[in-house]
Amino acid sequence: MAVDMSNAVGLDVPAAEQVPGSPGELPPGRRRGFRLPSALGPGIPRALVFAALGYLFGHWIGNLIAAGYSQVTNSGSNNAAIILGYLFGTVGWIGGMGVLTYPLTKMTGREELLAPQRSVGPGRYFRYTLDHKVVGIQYMVGMIVYFLTAGLLALAIRTELLSPTNHVFGPGVYIEVVGEHGTMMMMMMTSVIVGPFGNFLVPLMIGARRMAFPRLEALSFWLTPAAYIILLSSLWLGGFPTGWTGYAPLSVQAGRGMDAYVAAFGVMAISIILAGFNIVVTVINLRAPGMTWGRLPVFVWGVMTTSFLMVLATPVLFGALYMLGLDRTIQTSFFTDTLGGSSYLWENLFWFFGHPEVYILALPGFAIVLEMLPVFCRKPIFAQKVAIAGMVGVSALSFFVWQHHLFDSGINPDMRPLFMLTTELISIPTGFIFLVGMGTLWKARIRLTVPMMFAMGFFFNFLLGGISGVFLSDVPADTTAHGTFFVMAHFHYTIMGGLIFAFFGGLYYWLPKMTGRSMNHRLGKWNFIAMFVFFNSTFLPLFAVGELGQPRRVFEYAKRLQTLNDWVSISAFLLGFAILLFVINLVWSMIIKPVRSPENPWHSRGLEWQTTSPPPPGNFDRIPIILAGPYEYGKPDALPMSDLVSRTSPVAAAAATDSERTI
Amino acid sequence: MTDVAESALPPIPADAEEGLALSAAIGSIWTGSRLLIGACSFLYAAFAFTFFYLRSLNSYGRWHPKAQHPSLLIGTAATVALVAAALLHYYGLSRLRHGLNLDWRVAGIASLGLGLLSAGLQIYQLTRLNFFPGSSGYASVFVGWVPVHVVLLLGALYWLETLVARSLRVRNAWHGQGDLGGSVTPEATRLRASLDAFNYFFVFLSLVGVAFWFLFYVID
Amino acid sequence: MAAATERRDGIRILGVWLVLSAIFMPIVYFVWGPHLPPGGMSDQAAGQRFDNRVLGVVATPVVLLVCTFLVYALLFWRQTGEEIEDGPYITNKVKFSGWWVGLTTFTVLCLAVFGTYELENNNGAGTGSGPRPIFAASGPMLPVQVIAQQWRFTFRYPTYGGMETTSLMIPQNEEIQFNVTSLDVIHSFWAYQLGVKADANPGVNNIAFVKALHTGKFNILCAELCGLWHGAMTANGQVMSQASFDSWATQTEAQEAPVTKLLPKYSTVYSPDEAGAGGNYYGSQYPVNP
Numbered sequence A: 001m002a003v004d005m006s007n008a009v010g011l012d013v014p015a016a017e018q019v020p021g022s023p024g025e026l027p028p029g030r031r032r033g034f035r036l037p038s039a040l041g042p043g044i045p046r047a048l049v050f051a052a053l054g055y056l057f058g059h060w061i062g063n064l065i066a067a068g069y070s071q072v073t074n075s076g077s078n079n080a081a082i083i084l085g086y087l088f089g090t091v092g093w094i095g096g097m098g099v100l101t102y103p104l105t106k107m108t109g110r111e112e113l114l115a116p117q118r119s120v121g122p123g124r125y126f127r128y129t130l131d132h133k134v135v136g137i138q139y140m141v142g143m144i145v146y147f148l149t150a151g152l153l154a155l156a157i158r159t160e161l162l163s164p165t166n167h168v169f170g171p172g173v174y175i176e177v178v179g180e181h182g183t184m185m186m187m188m189m190t191s192v193i194v195g196p197f198g199n200f201l202v203p204l205m206i207g208a209r210r211m212a213f214p215r216l217e218a219l220s221f222w223l224t225p226a227a228y229i230i231l232l233s234s235l236w237l238g239g240f241p242t243g244w245t246g247y248a249p250l251s252v253q254a255g256r257g258m259d260a261y262v263a264a265f266g267v268m269a270i271s272i273i274l275a276g277f278n279i280v281v282t283v284i285n286l287r288a289p290g291m292t293w294g295r296l297p298v299f300v301w302g303v304m305t306t307s308f309l310m311v312l313a314t315p316v317l318f319g320a321l322y323m324l325g326l327d328r329t330i331q332t333s334f335f336t337d338t339l340g341g342s343s344y345l346w347e348n349l350f351w352f353f354g355h356p357e358v359y360i361l362a363l364p365g366f367a368i369v370l371e372m373l374p375v376f377c378r379k380p381i382f383a384q385k386v387a388i389a390g391m392v393g394v395s396a397l398s399f400f401v402w403q404h405h406l407f408d409s410g411i412n413p414d415m416r417p418l419f420m421l422t423t424e425l426i427s428i429p430t431g432f433i434f435l436v437g438m439g440t441l442w443k444a445r446i447r448l449t450v451p452m453m454f455a456m457g458f459f460f461n462f463l464l465g466g467i468s469g470v471f472l473s474d475v476p477a478d479t480t481a482h483g484t485f486f487v488m489a490h491f492h493y494t495i496m497g498g499l500i501f502a503f504f505g506g507l508y509y510w511l512p513k514m515t516g517r518s519m520n521h522r523l524g525k526w527n528f529i530a531m532f533v534f535f536n537s538t539f540l541p542l543f544a545v546g547e548l549g550q551p552r553r554v555f556e557y558a559k560r561l562q563t564l565n566d567w568v569s570i571s572a573f574l575l576g577f578a579i580l581l582f583v584i585n586l587v588w589s590m591i592i593k594p595v596r597s598p599e600n601p602w603h604s605r606g607l608e609w610q611t612t613s614p615p616p617p618g619n620f621d622r623i624p625i626i627l628a629g630p631y632e633y634g635k636p637d638a639l640p641m642s643d644l645v646s647r648t649s650p651v652a653a654a655a656a657t658d659s660e661r662t663i
Numbered sequence B: 001m002t003d004v005a006e007s008a009l010p011p012i013p014a015d016a017e018e019g020l021a022l023s024a025a026i027g028s029i030w031t032g033s034r035l036l037i038g039a040c041s042f043l044y045a046a047f048a049f050t051f052f053y054l055r056s057l058n059s060y061g062r063w064h065p066k067a068q069h070p071s072l073l074i075g076t077a078a079t080v081a082l083v084a085a086a087l088l089h090y091y092g093l094s095r096l097r098h099g100l101n102l103d104w105r106v107a108g109i110a111s112l113g114l115g116l117l118s119a120g121l122q123i124y125q126l127t128r129l130n131f132f133p134g135s136s137g138y139a140s141v142f143v144g145w146v147p148v149h150v151v152l153l154l155g156a157l158y159w160l161e162t163l164v165a166r167s168l169r170v171r172n173a174w175h176g177q178g179d180l181g182g183s184v185t186p187e188a189t190r191l192r193a194s195l196d197a198f199n200y201f202f203v204f205l206s207l208v209g210v211a212f213w214f215l216f217y218v219i220d
Numbered sequence C: 001m002a003a004a005t006e007r008r009d010g011i012r013i014l015g016v017w018l019v020l021s022a023i024f025m026p027i028v029y030f031v032w033g034p035h036l037p038p039g040g041m042s043d044q045a046a047g048q049r050f051d052n053r054v055l056g057v058v059a060t061p062v063v064l065l066v067c068t069f070l071v072y073a074l075l076f077w078r079q080t081g082e083e084i085e086d087g088p089y090i091t092n093k094v095k096f097s098g099w100w101v102g103l104t105t106f107t108v109l110c111l112a113v114f115g116t117y118e119l120e121n122n123n124g125a126g127t128g129s130g131p132r133p134i135f136a137a138s139g140p141m142l143p144v145q146v147i148a149q150q151w152r153f154t155f156r157y158p159t160y161g162g163m164e165t166t167s168l169m170i171p172q173n174e175e176i177q178f179n180v181t182s183l184d185v186i187h188s189f190w191a192y193q194l195g196v197k198a199d200a201n202p203g204v205n206n207i208a209f210v211k212a213l214h215t216g217k218f219n220i221l222c223a224e225l226c227g228l229w230h231g232a233m234t235a236n237g238q239v240m241s242q243a244s245f246d247s248w249a250t251q252t253e254a255q256e257a258p259v260t261k262l263l264p265k266y267s268t269v270y271s272p273d274e275a276g277a278g279g280n281y282y283g284s285q286y287p288v289n290p
C-alpha cells in the first residue's frame, strides 16, 4: 500500500526512452548496475525456491518460539509453525518473483531504476510484469485454473452423493472436499471479473495508458497462485472440516489443515484488497479528458462499486481470520465462550464481510451483462442512471444485511425484522438491473451471438436466484430453508448461473480484444446450450432437495431423496462436460488453431474497441478525448465515443464503415 | 462522419500528456491514501466491534478479570510517542509549505525515531503481560490488536523512511530550484503529494492509537 | 406507425403475462400450496407453509413477467443476417421506470411487513430466538432441552426429573419450549416436520417453540456443519397423544432415575470440563471452569 505511493515517471529516464504505458521503466538494454544471471533472476523457478526456503524458515521460527511450551510440543502439531511457514513461504514467493526489489530499493531513496522490466514475448506472462494487459491475461488463466480445480471438486461431491448410504469417499475425505470446493470457489469468484476484465479493460475503457498502481496490480495477481497452493496443501495436512464459512469454535478445534484455510484465505484477502484498491483509484483519477461520470461505461461503474466493497469489506475478513489464527496458535480466546469469547463473534465478523462479498460476486455480473446488452441490441442502454443507482444501492445496502445469515442462531432476535427489511430492500436495486435489461431489450435489434446468449442465460438464472432469495429473507420461510440445499441452490444460481455465465459471456465477448483471436462460434453456441440446460437441470432440483429436508454438506441423506440426488449428480457430470466444451473451445481457438478476429467483431462503439486487438503497449497512440457516451446506438448524429476513430487506422476504417451502414 | 470528428476538439498534443499523467498521479496518491485509511478503518473497526461485543456479552463473567492489566505506563508512553511523532511530522510539513526544507527533514527523521520508539514500546509491553493471551476476552483483544497496530505503524514508518531517503537523495539535485518545498518539477510535486498523503495516514494512525488507548485503559 | 406497433408490443406482452399469471397464481396457491414443505404437522410448520404459499404466489408473476418478456424479445425483436441495423434511440421512459421502481418498492415493503407480522405472531416461533424470546406463548408449556454435541442430539425433560433421552417425544396440542444448547461447536437443531430450527451454540440457551397438531414421527437433523459426522447427526422424534406422552414420561423417568442421578444438574447451558469435549486445548494455566 504505502509501498507504491509515488511510483510514476522516473527522474533520470528521458521521456523518449520510457516505454509507453508504464512510466519509469527502462528498456532492458539500459538497465544499470549489477545484473544476476537470468537463471537466478526474478521468475517462477526462483520464486519456488524462495517459497520453499521461506516455508522452512517460518516453520523453524515457529518451532523455535513454541519450544518452551509443553502444551504445544506435546500436541503433535505446532500451528504457529505451519502458519508462519505459509506466511514466510508467501513472502519468499513474491520476493522470488521480484516484487520486493522495488520497495527495498526505494528505502535508499532511489526509486525507479531497478523497476522490473517490461518484456516482450510469451515470457512476460510468467513474470512480475507491470502491464495491465499482461496482468489481465494472467488473472484470466489463473482464475480459470481455480475454477476448473474447484469444479472437479464439485464433481467429487456429487459422486459421493450418488448414493444415500454407500460411500465413495467416506465422511472424512468428503468434508475436506466440500471445504476445498467452497473456499476455492469463493476465493476465485471474488476476483473472477475484477481480476481479468477489470485489470485488462478498465484502462482501455476510460482512455488511460495504465493503472494507477501497476505494482500493486501485479502483486495482487502473484498472490493468487500462492493462495491456491496453500489452500490445496491443506489436503496434505488433513483438510479442514468447516466448509468455506470456517465457523468457530469448530475451526479452532480443527486439525492442521485449518491453518492452510487461514493462511490461504488471508493471502487472498490481501490480493483482493490490493486489486480493488488499484481499480478504484484508477477509475477516479485516470479517466481521459471528457470521460465524465455520465459517460463512464456501466461495466466500469460496476467494477468500481465492486472494488469499493472489496477494499472496505475484506479487511474485516482479514481481521477475523487473524483472530482465528491467534486462537489456533497463541491460544487467545476470541471464540471460546468459557474464556470470555463467543462463537457468535466469528459469525458476526465473517458475515459482515460475507454479505458484501455476495454482492462482490453479483455486481460484476450485472456490469458485464449490461455492458454487452446495448451492443447486441443496437440500442442505448435504458436508464443508465438507474443502472448505476442500482449498483451503488446494492453496494451500500450490502453492509447492513449480514445478520440474515443468522436468523435462527439466537443472536439479536429482536433485530430480525430490521435485517429482514434491509434484505428485502436489496431487491429494489436488483430490480433496477432487470428494468434496465428489459428496457434495453425493448424493440431492440437483437443479435443472438454467443455473448448475448450468455447474457440472456444470466437474466433467467439470476431471476431464479434472486426470487429464491426472497424466501430466505422471510424468517418463517427461512426456518425450513436455512442451512439446506435450498440455500446452496440459491447461491449457485446467483454465482454460477449469474456470475459465471456473465464471465463466460464476457470471455466470448472480449477475448477477441484481449488476444486478437476469436472463439469458435458454433462450439460456443453448443457450449452455451449445454451449460444452460445442464446448469438448470443440476440446480433447480436442489431447491426441492433442500425444502424436502436435506441439510447442506452432508454425506448421507434420506433414502427417499435418492432419485432427486442422482438426477442432480448426473446433470452435474453433464454440466462438467459442457464446461469441458468451453475449455476445448478456448484451447482450440486461442492456441491450436487461432483465427484472426476482426478489429471490432461486435461493431461496438466502446472505447476499448477503438484501438488494435490486442492493444499496443501504451493502449492508444495518444490519450483520447471522449466526445460522447458509449451507448449512443441509433442516434443519427451521435459523435463517435472518442476522437481516435477520425484517423485513418484500420480500426477507424472499420468503425466508419459500420456507422455508415448503420446510419 | 469525418467532418463530425474534425469539428470536435483538437487531439491532445503529446506533451500535454505529461501534465495529464502528473495530475492523475497526484490524484491517485490523494485517493489512494484516503482509501487506505478507509480499508484500515474497517480492519480496526473489526477489533473495536470485537471489544464491545465481547464486553457486552461477558461470557461466563470472563470479559475482564480486574487483576489482568497491561502496563499503563508503557501503553501510555507508546501512545504519547505515536501522537508526538504524528504531530511533529504535521508541524514539519507545515514548515515545509513555508519553504523550510531542513525543518521537515529534521521533523521527519525525529518522527521516524519516535514512531520506532512507539512500536518498540508496544512490543516490549507484550512481553511483560501479567496474563495469558486466552485468559479473558479483554486479554484476547489486547494481544490481538497490538500486533496489528504495530504492523500498520511499521508500514507507515517504512513509507516515511522512503520519503526521507528520497528527499535526502534529491537534496543536491533540486537545490537550485527551491528544493523539496519549492521545486515545481513533476517529481517534486509528486513527492510533496506523497508527503501530504502520508501525513494524513499518520495522523489517522495516531488517532486510532488514542482511541484504542481509551478502550484498553479507560473503558476497560 | 411506430407508436402503433409499440402499443401492440406492450399490450401483447401484458396480455400474455396477465393470462399466464391468472393461470399460474391460483395453481401455485391452491394446487401446489397445500403440498409445500414443511407440511402441517405443527402450528409453526403450517405457518411456514403458509408463508411459502404466499411468497410463491408473489414470486410467480415476477418470474412470469421476466420470462414472458425475454421470450417475446427473442421471438419478435431478433435480427439475423449480416446487415446491422440500429434500434430506436430510447434512453429512458421516466414514467415506466417510475412505475417499476414504485411497484417493486411497494411489493418489497409489503413483503417486509408481511414477514415481520408472520415472525411476530406464532409462525416465526419455530425459529431459534435466543435466550429471551419475545413470543409469549399462551397456556401451559412443556420445557424440553435439546443438547447437541459432536455428533448426536440428546433431550432432557426438566419437569420429569431432568431425565435424558436419545429420541425426542412430545405431546400433541401443547406448547413446547425447546431450550437448545451445545456442548462443543455450533450445531443446528432441525426438527423438519415440526418447522423448528434453532442453532445450538456452546454457552447459549437458544429457545424455540412449537405446538404439534398431529401425532406421528418426525426427523431431527443437524443443519449446521459441525465436523466429520455432521451428515450422520440425526435423531428420531415422535408426537404422541397427551395420555400416551404422560405415561411414557412417567415410566421413563422412573426407569432412567439411576442414570439421571449421575448426570450433571439440569442447567440451561453446560460448560465442559477440561477432560470433556473441547477441553485440553487450553493449558492448565487457564481457568477453564471459572
Ligand SMILES: [Cu+2]
Pocket (backbone or CB within 6 Å): C148, C149, C151, C186, C187, C188, C222, C223, C224, C225, C226, C230, C233
Ligand atoms: Cu451437528
